[in-house]
Amino acid sequence: MAMAGSVRIMLHWSDVGELRRFEEAIRALGNDTSRKVLARAVNRTGEMARTKVRRALTKQTGLKRKVIVAAVKTNRSDWEDLTFSLYSTGGDVSLKFFEPKETDEGVRAKPFNRSTVFPATFLRGGEWPGGRGALLAGGHAFFRAGTKRLPIERARSGVIIPAEMVKDATAEAFTSTAATVLPKRVEHEIKRVTKGVVS
Incomplete structure (x- = not known):
């Protein structure tokens, strides 16, 4: 049974403690300008974090990058909500997406980048082996749900993208980028909008 799930990871400018040293400069810019500055900084940091998350999640899950890019969606920051978020929904990914190959023991595939039978x-x-026909259902792997030939059910990998987003190297990629990049981007945007007068 495929278990559906949903998760969102968020970057908010106030989440990073080092930004406190910029609060006076931010207040001096006025409300509209400061929110514009912070939105730009949050979005630029979020885009950098997204690149690292995609790279880490591709390696962590064993999925192709194009699958990860399609699965992980983005909500950008704006003046009203200074939050950049990445989110994904879905359940247990089919073995089809992990280079499946039929063997004497069963299907061999590479979820989590590990070759598994x-x-x-x-x-x-x-x-098996000489009488095998065409691929079933476009390359999906199946198993028999009982002792008879039918019914059959689709075989799953154990990889659930929303669950993988919030652990291990993928979660670290997001949080470490936010912690190290966001203060620098805020400082850069303040200097940019004040032409270096306020920093």
């Missing part, structure tokens, strides 16, 4: 799973119909 899933016993009693198959990609094709017919007798």
Whole structure:
């Protein structure tokens, strides 16, 4: 059974303690200008974090980068809400997306970037090995749900993208980028808008 899930990771300018040293300069800019400055800084930092998250999540899950790019969505900061977020929904990813190959023992695939055999799973119909037919359902792997030939169910990898986003190297990529880059981007934007007078 595929378990559906949803998760969101967020970057807010006030989450980073080092930004306190910029508070006086931010207040001096006035409300509209300061929010514009902070929105730009949050978005630029978020974009850098997103690049690192995609890279880490690709390696962590074993999925192709284009799958990760399609699965992880972005909400950018604006004047009203100074938050940049990455979010994803979905459940247990099919083995189809992990380079599956049929073997004597079952389908071999690479979820989590580890070559793993899933016993009693198959990609094709017919007798093994010489009587095998075409791929079933466009390359999805299946297993029998009971002792008879039917019904069959789609085999899953154990990879759930929303769950992987908030742990291990992927979570670290997001939080470490926010902590190190956001203060520098705020400082850069303040200097930029005041032409170096306020920093």
